[in-house]
Amino acid sequence: MKNERLLHEVNIVLEHISTALDVERSSFFLLNNKTATLDSIAAQEIENPIFSIPIGKGIAGSVAMRRTPIIENDAQNSPLFDNSYDSQLNFKTRSIICIPVDNQLGKTIGVIQCLNKRKGIFTEHDIIVLNSFAATISLIIKNAQLYFTSEEVKNNFSVLLDVFGTVSSELDLDNLIPLIMSKAAKITNADRSSLFFLDKETGELWTKYAKGLKSEIIRTKKGIVSLVAKNKTSSIINDAHSHPSFDSSIDKKTGYVTKSILCVPIFDVQNEVLGVVQVINKTEGVFKEEDLFILEGFASQIRIAIENAQLFSQINGMKNYLNILIENLDNGILTVDKSNNIQTVNTTFCKMFDLSQHENIVNKKIDVLDKKLFSILKYGGDTMRTGKRHYEYGISYETEKQKNIIANLSTLPMQDSNGKIVGAINVFQDVTREKRIRANLSRYIPHHIVNEVINKDDLSIMQSKNRKCTILFSDIRNFTKLTEELGATQIVDLLNKYFDVMVNAIHTHNGILDKFIGDAIMAVFGVPYTNSSDSVNAVRCALNMFKMLDNLNENKNIAAKLNIGVGISTGNVISGNIGSEKRFEYTVIGDPVNIAARLESETKKYDVPILVCENTYHNIVDYFFCEEIDSVVLKGKQHSVKIYTVVKEK
Structure with a gap:
């Protein structure tokens, strides 16, 4: 039984496809390798779109077999067109565009089909547009693990969803990996599961997680896991001790008897091996292709978990670096968002304007600041509205502790990755000491000489x-x-x-x-x-x-x-x-x-x-x-x- 949430996601993509290409209907067919058919899982304007197309039959079947796009702007006269589906659905097809959908390994997993261009004809440009949507559907299918066909996988679909949801919300690998691996063992009916990471410097595989080994780390360059990592190909071995690559030393060391092994490589975005996920000893029967599909899905989730954790670590590191940088700047920094909420304020700003370090003003409106300081920050609104920078020089300000300062202000727009203005950054340069030096020097020499002395490194004029x-x-x-x-x-x-x-x-x-x-x-x-x-x-x-x-x-x-x-x-x-x-x-x-x-x-x-x-x-x-x-x-x-x-x- 199809998961409603996943069908909803695919249907949303199909709606976008129909709008982008201006067509009457769009459908997605999933390739069923066992039956050599294309099974419809989502089709616009059709209730319960459950029907199958043999591979090679009709335009959709031809695309699945050839793995190349097809455009037919006069469908009824095309030798590839099968009008039997028009009769079933009480629909007349005038024009068709159909493209294959591939997974990350380049294997075709289904096809997208669009019927009846409302204006004009289908062109090569439409294929380019469809290909961009194909990548989205491929990701939905891959992440949702729609490759299961056995009744056992369907019954455990909630377990998969639980894992996928956990991957999205959990960023700590030490907490996440044991959860995923225990679920992988449960859903494949395996006795044990383990995760190996590849040490690219030594070529060794080492256990990040291994049920039954507790905290002990196994390092190896032998065995089935090494063969899978080297060949970048999954393996199902239901008689482990008879396989020439099986390494029995771990069994001897642990006293555990390995009978069957299912082993899947984990790839990074460059299609290089990150590690290997392995489940051992099917509790009933032997490991099958259905178990392989499931474990490949878990391997995909582990890759996503690793990438998320690495990205989170990078962002956290960058955030910490920027916080340290901002804190150590000689300039006072205060940033506000478009709602005039204070997002960042550094120590220099607080010292400059005699604000208490213990008074937390972050996430508060800027009007919590005193009226004089609030009036200085008024330029941020114009900057956020127009995107233009604003500069004020020689601002005189007396703090609540009667400290007189002179500052230069630069108000700059803050933008997100898409160039949208999300706030303003106010940079205050304290020039009180410089002004005092200028004033004192001016008692001895004229202003133009003072400027030469202060502003120029090269004093050759002197x-x-x-x-x-x-x-x-x-x-x-x-x-x-x-x-x-x-x-x-x-x-x-x-x-x-x-x-x-x-x-x-x-x-x-x-x-x-x-x-x-x-x-x-x-x-x-x-x-x-x-x-x-x-x-x-x-x-x-x-x-x-x-x-x-x-x-x-x-x-x-x-x-x-x-x-x-x-x-x-x-x-x-x-x-x-x-x-x-x-x-x-x-x-x-x-x-x-x-x-x-x-x-x-x-x-x-x-x-x-x-x-x-x-x-x-x-x-x-x-x-x-x-x-x-x-x-x-x-x-x-x-x-x-x-x-x-x-x-x-x-």
Whole structure:
């Protein structure tokens, strides 16, 4: 009696076939080797479709015999067509397509037949479609073990189903194999059963399970099991001791008498031998072909069990690997599914946002997080809906423990194997320390140099080079007198306020603060990259310094009014890291540096706020109103140079 669940599965496949090929009816016939017939086990539109077709008769019988597909688009005129079934079923066949169904070993086990294409005719493309469905039906038949014909197998069908169900649900081989083997012995009416795995390195077969041996492991390269493994062919031996390959040493060792053996190889997906399953001593009668079919089915289930266990082990190993990887990332990770349930959260995320390690938020909605953190994660919805990545930089966040962090956020879609979006992953990079370093460095050098130092591995720009740049020197007038009039605390406070506004002016105009020399400031424009506007930037900086100094002098909280002079010079210098191995200073040396210092000193003599050299003048004359002051021989120079003062910007 056919199992209803299996018939239901085959009928579902036939429905899909009829839809895919747009036909009126589809049927499946199972090959019965004993009777040399095709037995119908499922046929659409036919109640109780129990009828047989002799092999070689009709189109279906011809396909089973030839093992090749047949297309007949004018069935009634085909010499192969047998219209007797049309008469029985009160149906008229116009066109037929029929293909063989093979098992995993390439043996034909049945045929699929489709009748009457609704539109057009059957083509080779339809054969390709049918072949894909044939593989599905073959798997259903193989897994369900429909190859039994004896009444004994039918009576034990529930045992087979129990084994198949257990294979699907159990992944532990140590629990599963004894169950399958005991069932195999029961259903074949054998006294004992055993399972051997093949050691491919040594060529030995060893017992994974053997009833009667308890925990003892047998290793052998002899006997019936070795012959079956070597030949990749099942064996039925009902007089074991008379067989030339029988190894009696195990009987002598265990005291057990082997009379009959049924032995079946287990194959992997590459059709290589994994091992051998064996049952011993039929309790009544002898082992028959029906027992062989049953044991081959068990061998198939053992293979599936091994593959499932291996796949589960691989997935578990991969999952553990990914968990370890995620846990050891420096970035905070939080993933959510399409229902906004938290699926993954690593330790770094919890530490970053001051979440308790003991508070399990996995499988909870993201709204369990505080409102500020929840608002940051809002971008995941857009990412899951559109599939687009989202980036946020420099997110400021204060945790419940008043810890201030700055983070960059990347929100990325998570996809399954079919490319369907199943969630979003939020990656938080804590840049608090980097921001702090940038802020601190920016107190010493401009932002563009900070970026070079932090972001580039190659700092060759910082190596010594000859380049053209503009030097600015500023100095506080009468500073010595101020130090005599004010106390040390007042002087330090005054200088700090003064330097703060001056350095801001330098950085605003893309200059580098080279150094403080007492109350003097040296700034450089044009390093590490030379720019045509370096001289203009230096003069604009100087004018801005005077403006900001006026604002500072208006402050009632400063101890004294300040006045400065500025000297600016342009020319070729040597720039780069200068110093010892333990400490470098990025600076410039050369004649323009000395000239700028001399010009600053000369501002007192000519009573002007700014003096620039001739080279600087030629670079800025289109941008500023300037006046020639004099031609002077600067200290350390043999020839006179023209000097200019800047009145204002044009």
